[in-house]
Amino acid sequence: MVNKYQQGLDKNPANYSSLTPLSFLQRSAHVFPEKTAIIDDDMSLTYQQVYDRCRAMASVLDSMGIKTGDTVSVLCFNTHELLESHYFVAMTGAVLNALNTRLDVATLRFILDHGESRVLFYDTEFELLVQQALVDMVAPPLLVAVAREAGASKGLARFSYEQMIKMGEPDFDWQKPADEWDAISLNYTSGTTGNPKGVVYHHRGAYLAAMSNAMALNMTADSVYLWTLPMFHCNGWAYTWAVTAIGGTHVCLPKVQTDEVLGRIQRNLVTHMCGAPIVLNMLVNDFYKAGIKLDRPVQFAVGGAAPPSSVIGKGQQVGFDITHLYGLTESYGPSTVCVVQDQWKALDVDALARKMARQGVGLYAIDEVAVEGTEPGTLAPADGKTMGEMLMRGNTLMKGYLKNEKATQEAFAHGWFRTGDLAVMHPDGYAEVKDRAKDxxxxxxxxxxxxxxxxxxxxxxxxxxxxxxxxxxxxxxxxxxxxxxxxxxxxxxxxxxxxxxxxxxxxxxxxxxxxxxxxxxxxxxxxxxxxxxxxxxxxxx
Incomplete structure (x- = not known):
């Protein structure tokens, strides 16, 4: 029998387009053209300026022959250049490879070679590292220098970043991806043994991760986001796109230092931050020790290990409203959130910490979070005791590992993404990671x-x-x-x-x-x- 809802009701340009986070910048430039989009040490930019600059840079890359499927690498701190690259690279159809700023020479060379990088934008602070990494490379990338000081030499590079912006066309007619499953970024795992694996994200996942993460932290156009999380880490947990989606303001921070964080919070009226436990611990302890009490609460989303009760308690006193997220590189960063229930608010700090220690429930774009049972393909009971590997299904999981079909198949065995973490499922549906399987x-x-x-x-x-x-x-x-x-x-x-x-x-x-x-x-x-x-x-x- 023919389904009447499929007869003559096809996709067409009027009712369907590929999801891509590029549309967020286009929209915010239209809705908030004069609003400050980015605050950095060397310049502040409105949404219209950011959009024009990204289109100009994309036009230059396009004229150089950068196209769909090419890789463009960026080695920068949390500056406007790295943030802009999350848009102009994809405008050409190419794939962004944001590089860890702590890479050694051998790993940097491996990534540039494995990802077949065509262009490398790099902060001139990494001049020597880049020079050493390119030695003996058969097909080295074209170099573009990000010189943060006026008049600074571009060294090895053929062009400087700002030179390329000026060369470009700010009205460049970029196109959405033909398929939202097309790759948008390539992130390498910080593996502790062997070579890192290249994790491939797609436009659809990046769009949904951005929307999901903005909703998880209740972000609005009034939100001011401080970059205490590296943008190279899972593309900044997709907040490179999420903050733009809601028309908020990005506040750049090249390096995390307590006084710099405090100064930016106070000057820019910061409302949101993210970071690893080490960053949260440092800021909470330093603020607490100095007797600092923030003028208004700042929401801090921490990934990784759950915050201990001492950090939660001190965090409340200094003005941090802490949210516990969990995820991996393979899941665009956050994939679960420990949603604080109303009844938890009456708990003492130790009891609250035990609740918040749980990784919680799936974010909006994750369909299912489960714990594997004793047999592959089965699920453990939600008794808070039976331990098994934590599993996921949803829209914000990687396409797979670049040039590594075996590892990709293992990661998605039995129709689930396998996190490698051992967990239990509590009766209320909150998952709690107990350990890495290997730990x-x-x-x-x-x-x-x-x-x-x-x-x-x-x-x-x-x-x-x-x-x-x-x-x-x-x-x-x-x-x-x-x-x-x-x-x-x-x-x-x-x-x-x-x-x-x-x-x-x-x-x-x-x-x-x-x-x-x-x-x-x-x-x-x-x-x-x-x-x-x-x-x-x-x-x-």
Whole structure:
């Protein structure tokens, strides 16, 4: 039988167009042409100016032969140039590769080669790094210098950024992608072993992630967003597009320093920020120690590990309204949010922290969040106890890994995206990650969640950061070892004090047998590098 709702009711240019975040900039330039879109150290730009500049740059790239499927790389701090690249690259049909500013020479060379980068925009601060990375490259990219100081040399580069803007046509007639599934960006994982994998995003996912994330933080045209999150990290969790979508104001911040953050919050009336736990911890502790109380609340969305009760409590006192998000590079950044229910607001800070420790529920563009059962393809009961791999389905998951079909198939096995995190599903439908699958500690046949032990350690008043990894043990096979960064690095406590504290707050077999005090190694996005800590215990690395 023919479906009457399909007869003569086809897609046409009037009722269908590909979703793309490029339309956000076009719209905001139309609705808010004179409104300040970007505030940076060297210039402030209205939405009309940003749109004109992006079209001009796109026209120059187009004249150079940059087209659909080409890769354009950008190595910059959180400046207007990197923000603008989220639009002008895609206007040519090309794919943006925003590069981690902490890459070493070998990794930078690998990414430029693997992604087949045609053009590299780079801040002149990275001149030597770029020069070394291009050595022996068979097909090096065209170089464009981002010189932040007036009159600065463009060094190796053929052009400077502002020269190219002036060369372009501000009325360039860019086109939406023919297919919203077309790639828009290429982000490389900060893998701790082997070469990083290239995660490919599409226009549809970028559009939906931006809308979803703006809604998750209740953003409006009055929102002022401070860039304490690296724009290179999952394209700034899609807030590079989300803030523009709602016509808000981007406040750039090249490097996160407490006084710079405070100054921008106060000068620009910042309403929203995002960041890794290390950024939240630093700002909360520094503000609290200095007795700073913000004039108006600032919403801070933290990704990764859940904030401990001490940070939540101090955060409330200094003026941060904290939201806990969870996600991965493969999910455009945030994929779940711990939605605070009204009844939680009456809880004391410790009880609230236990609720907020959960990763929560899927964001708007995620269809399902589940925990795998004991057999592949089955789901665990929502009992808050049965642990399995956290799974997802939805619209804001990557296309796959560039040139790595095997890894892509493994990531999407059995019709779900497999996060690699072990979790439980609570009766209220909130998921809680207990550990990375590779970080679980098996002691005498018992599974110990390193995250559970870390949560206890964060309650100790001397602890700034904590990481727990497995340590070989002749009797038990493995036991926990705790690495701790102290709030006062000069005040080294007695290890026995921590042993007593842990045993008083958890089952004895879960308590670490060894404590190591000192700074913790981290990735560029603030994640603690447990592989390095494991190597310290085994004598590797």
């Amino acid at each position: 679980i500690i098996i002691s005498g046949g018992e599974n110990i969640s390193s995250q559970e032990v870390e949560d206890v350690l964060y309650r100790h008043p001397l602890v700034l950061e904590a990481a727990v990894v497995a340590m070989a043990d002749e009797k038990w096979g493995e036991t926990p070892c705790a690495f701790i960064a102290l709030k006062d690095p000069l005040n080294i406590p007695d290890e026995q004090e921590f042993i007593v504290f842990c045993k008083a707050n958890m089952a004895s077999y879960k308590a670490p047998r060894k404590f190591v005090f000192g700074e913790l190694p981290k990735t560029s996005t603030g994640k603690i590098r447990k592989n390095i800590l494991r190597d310290q215990l085994t004598g590797g690395g």
